[in-house]
Amino acid sequence: MSNINVFVEHYDGKLSPSCAELCTVARELGEVNAYVYGSKEQAQVFQETLAALGVQRIFCYEDYENREEDCTCDSLISHQAQFLQRIICVFSIGPVLLSATAEGNEIAGRLAVRMGSGVLTDVTGIDTEGIGEQSIFGDRIITHSAVKGLNPVYTLRPGAVSPRIAAVPGAAELCEVMFIPREHLGGHVVSFTPAPPTDRPELSQVKTVVAAGRGIGKEQHLHDLIEPLADSLGAAVGVTRDVVDLGWYPTQYQIGHTGVSISPDLYLAVGVSGANHHTSGIQSSGTIIAINNDEDAPIFQIADLGVIGDLFTIIPELTKEIQTRL
Numbered sequence: 488m489s490n491i492n493v494f495v496e497h498y499d500g501k502l503s504p505s506c507a508e509l510c511t512v513a514r515e516l517g518e519v520n521a522y523v524y525g526s527k528e529q530a531q532v533f534q535e536t537l538a539a540l541g542v543q544r545i546f547c548y549e550d551y552e553n554r555e556e557d558c559t560c561d562s563l564i565s566h567q568a569q570f571l572q573r574i575i576c577v578f579s580i581g582p583v584l585l586s587a588t589a590e591g592n593e594i595a596g597r598l599a600v601r602m603g604s605g606v607l608t609d610v611t612g613i614d615t616e617g618i619g620e621q622s623i624f625g626d627r628i629i630t631h632s633a634v635k636g637l638n639p640v641y642t643l644r645p646g647a648v649s650p651r652i653a654a655v656p657g658a659a660e661l662c663e664v665m666f667i668p669r670e671h672l673g674g675h676v677v678s679f680t681p682a683p684p685t686d687r688p689e690l691s692q693v694k695t696v697v698a699a700g701r702g703i704g705k706e707q708h709l710h711d712l713i714e715p716l717a718d719s720l721g722a723a724v725g726v727t728r729d730v731v732d733l734g735w736y737p738t739q740y741q742i743g744h745t746g747v748s749i750s751p752d753l754y755l756a757v758g759v760s761g762a763n764h765h766t767s768g769i770q771s772s773g774t775i776i777a778i779n780n781d782e783d784a785p786i787f788q789i790a791d792l793g794v795i796g797d798l799f800t801i802i803p804e805l806t807k808e809i810q811t812r813l
C-alpha cells in the first residue's frame with residue numbers, strides 16, 4: 488500500500504479543521520503519514536486526534552524547542568517545504584496532500600519544484616488512481632487530471648469533503664527528524680503578526696452559516712440584523728465579495744471562489760443573488776435556504792427552501808421567533 492503524506496496545518500496548539508478532511512481523503516488512497524511542522528511535544532498534543540483519523544506515523548522535529556532561532560521562522564514557507572521534502576524523499580515516497588489554503592498552495596508549489604513532481608491545486612477529490620478532480624470557471628466545468636512523478640502533490644479545497652473518523656484508528660507513532668538550522672536557508676521572517684482574533688465564530692468551525700449579500704443595504708444592518716440572527720442559531724456570519732468590497736465586513740468572512748469554501752449543515756442566504764463565484768464556495772453545504780425579494784434570483788435554483796420577500800421584514804421576525812423557542 489502506498490504512503491500518503493498529509494501536511495497538518497496547526498496554530499496556537501490547535502489543528503486546522505482541514506486536517507480531518509485531508510485524512511479522510513488520504514485514507515482511501517493508502518497508509519497515512521502526517522507531518523506536523525513543530526516539536527515532538529507539539530505533535531503529541533495532536534496524537535490522539537490523528538490516531539482517530541487513521542494516521543499511522545506522525546513526523547515532527549526532534550529537539551525543536553532548543554533551537555537557537557526565534558519562533559518567527561515557524562512561518563517561513565520555504566522552511567516548511569524543506570521539512571516535507573527531506574522526510575518524504577527519505578522515508579515516505581508517495582503522494583502529498585495539503586489544504587488549498589494560501590499557505591498550503593504555496594508550500595505545494597515549492598515542494599513540487601523541489602521534488603520534480605507535478606502539482607494539482609484546489610482539487611475537490613482524488614480517485615484511487617491518483618486522478619484529481621477540479622471544479623473550475625465558477626464550478627461550471629469539472630476537470631479530471633493526472634499528475635506524474637513519484638510524489639504527486641495535491642491541495643484539497645477546504646470544505647470539499649465531509650470529514651469522518653477512521654473505522655480503524657491508526658498507530659500514530661511519533662517519528663522525530665533532525666531540525667534544519669535557519670542559516671542553511673535563503674531568507675527568514677523578521678516579524679509575524681496574526682490577524683487580530685474576532686469574537687465571531689469562524690466559518691469553517693460551525694454547522695450553521697448565515698450569509699449576507701449586498702441586499703442587506705448597509706454595514707450597520709449586518710450588526711443589527713444578521714449578527715443577532717446568527718447568534719440565535721449559534722451560527723457564523725458569512726458574506727459575499729460585494730459586501731467585502733464595499734468595506735462592510737472583513738475579508739476572512741467572504742465565501743466563494745476567491746473566499747473560503749464551507750460545508751455547513753445549514754446555509755441561510757440573505758439578500759444574496761447566488762452568482763457562481765459565490766455558490767462555488769457552498770457546494771458541499773447541507774440544506775440551503777435563501778431569502779430574496781427577487782423571485783428570479785439564481786440562488787433559488789440551488790436552494791432547498793426559498794422565501795421570496797423583503798429581508799427587512801423577515802429577518803427581525805425570524806430572529807424573534809427563534810429566540811422565543813430557545
Ligand SMILES: Cc1cc2nc3c(=O)[nH]c(=O)nc-3n(C[C@H](O)[C@H](O)[C@H](O)COP(=O)(O)OP(=O)(O)OC[C@H]3O[C@@H](n4cnc5c(N)ncnc54)[C@H](O)[C@@H]3O)c2cc1C
Nearest residue numbers: 700701702727728743744745746758760764765780781798
Ligand atoms: C474573479 C471573480 C471572483 C469572484 N469571487 C467571489 C467570491 O469569492 N465570492 C462572492 O460572493 N463573489 C465573488 N465574485 C463576485 C460575484 O460575481 C457577484 O458579483 C457577487 O457574489 C454578488 O454579490 P451579492 O449577491 O451580495 O450582490 P448582488 O448580486 O447585487 O445581489 C444582491 C441580492 O439582494 C437581493 N435583495 C436586495 N434587496 C433585498 C431585500 N430588501 N430583501 C431581500 N433581498 C434583497 C437582490 O434581489 C439581489 O438578488 C467574484 C467575481 C469575480 C469577477
